[in-house]
Amino acid sequence: MPYHRLQNIYLDINKDKSVSPALLTGAAGIQLFNLLYLKNKNETADEACQENIQLLAEHSLSFTHPTFCSGFAGTNWFFKYLYGKGLLTSEDVSMLCYRDTELENTSIQMLETGNYDFLHGAVGIAYYLLYPPNTTSEGYFPDFFSIISSLIDKNTTEVNFGLSHGIPSILKFCVQCFKQGICMDASQKLAEQIILILLANTNPDPAINYFPYSISTAKETERRTRLAWCYGDLGVGIVLYQAGTVFQNKQLVDFSLEVLLHSTKRKNSKEARVSDACVCHGSAGIAHIYNRMWHYTRNPVFKEACDYWIQKTVEFSAHEDGIAGYKKYDGLNNVYINEGGLIEGTAGVGLALLSYLTGDFSWDYCLMLND
Numbered sequence: 210m211p212y213h214r215l216q217n218i219y220l221d222i223n224k225d226k227s228v229s230p231a232l233l234t235g236a237a238g239i240q241l242f243n244l245l246y247l248k249n250k251n252e253t254a255d256e257a258c259q260e261n262i263q264l265l266a267e268h269s270l271s272f273t274h275p276t277f278c279s280g281f282a283g284t285n286w287f288f289k290y291l292y293g294k295g296l297l298t299s300e301d302v303s304m305l306c307y308r309d310t311e312l313e314n315t316s317i318q319m320l321e322t323g324n325y326d327f328l329h330g331a332v333g334i335a336y337y338l339l340y341p342p343n344t345t346s347e348g349y350f351p352d353f354f355s356i357i358s359s360l361i362d363k364n365t366t367e368v369n370f371g372l373s374h375g376i377p378s379i380l381k382f383c384v385q386c387f388k389q390g391i392c393m394d395a396s397q398k399l400a401e402q403i404i405l406i407l408l409a410n411t412n413p414d415p416a417i418n419y420f421p422y423s424i425s426t427a428k429e430t431e432r433r434t435r436l437a438w439c440y441g442d443l444g445v446g447i448v449l450y451q452a453g454t455v456f457q458n459k460q461l462v463d464f465s466l467e468v469l470l471h472s473t474k475r476k477n478s479k480e481a482r483v484s485d486a487c488v489c490h491g492s493a494g495i496a497h498i499y500n501r502m503w504h505y506t507r508n509p510v511f512k513e514a515c516d517y518w519i520q521k522t523v524e525f526s527a528h529e530d531g532i533a534g535y536k537k538y539d540g541l542n543n544v545y546i547n548e549g550g551l552i553e554g555t556a557g558v559g560l561a562l563l564s565y566l567t568g569d570f571s572w573d574y575c576l577m578l579n580d
Contacts (some may be wrong), residue, residue, distance in 0.1 A: 211562045218242070237287040265284070315334060324524075328372065450465035488553070488557030
């Protein structure tokens with residue numbers, strides 16, 4: 210059944226070309242799916258796919274929004290991904306990613322205003338800038354750590370616990386820096402600080418879930434979270450697992466497994482607040498995280514949970530309202546966004562299904578789920 214859905218996604222996703230060049234909400238995410246779908250069929254990018262990538266490259270040069278989700282930081286990541294696959298030359302990357310210095314400055318400015326968001330702020334841009342080939346200036350990452358560490362020290366009134374928008378994304382950024390040998394002391398120190406914040410704010414009664422949406426001194430904490438990539442135990446749990454592995458902290462690894470294994474019991478879609486197939490807050494994102502945990506641990510509980518949510522994804526996506534197929538207007542960039550995109554649409558569903566069928570996780574750096 211997943212193979213059948215993949216073919217339907219491929220045929221449907223390429224009908225409408227009036228989309229933004231963005232990675233998670235537009236054309237770059239769609240072309241990422243196209244490339245991996247064709248690879249799975251042992252086919253090279255066809256003429257139409259090559260033309261679409263060429264058109265995407267041309268449009269990206271005048272793309273003004275900087276963020277990872279819906280701006281040129283994400284689109285540039287796609288070009289570097291293509292370079293890593295031997296599909297673009299270093300000259301191509303230099304031409305297409307010429308604004309990396311601008312992105313450095315923008316991310317610092319965002320941090321200075323408190324915007325450390327992954328999807329729409331500084332951390333997403335910095336995470337892109339880590340991706341090879343890394344051309345950042347010598348002082349960028351030290352400056353970034355200096356500011357973000359100060360921000361975490363001072364921000365005690367409200368802390369967001371979502372991987373999409375909160376401190377788990379900073380933790381993942383720290384883990385990635387440490388692995389790449391970038392600001393290792395600063396990255397480990399900040400990672401340990403964030404881990405302590407996360408562990409100190411688990412729910413008093415974790416019968417349903419361990420982590421809240423956020424904590425705040427100004428309003429009551431919402432303890433009940435959905436089962437999803439964007440917020441809740443899955444996104445936090447897998448980043449804690451990766452951090453524990455990288456920093457060789459067995460206690461943290463064991464706790465993360467406790468959280469993630471407990472989450473597999475939530476198989477009622479209504480109770481888990483799952484109503485569609487998308488990656489962000491739907492069944493495809495859930496299935497993909499369990500798929501990664503199955504490959505990490507070979508624990509059959511994760512395989513069973515992955516299979517369950519893949520089946521739910523197939524069921525959701527068999528209906529018109531299960532995979533968002535409409536367009537919405539992005540006034541910032543004066544374009545229409547096809548909800549066939551990666552984060553909330555058909556491309557992300559297709560990529561999760563491809564990983565399930567092939568074990569290819571090469572694309573999920575863009576969701577902060579990479580090894």
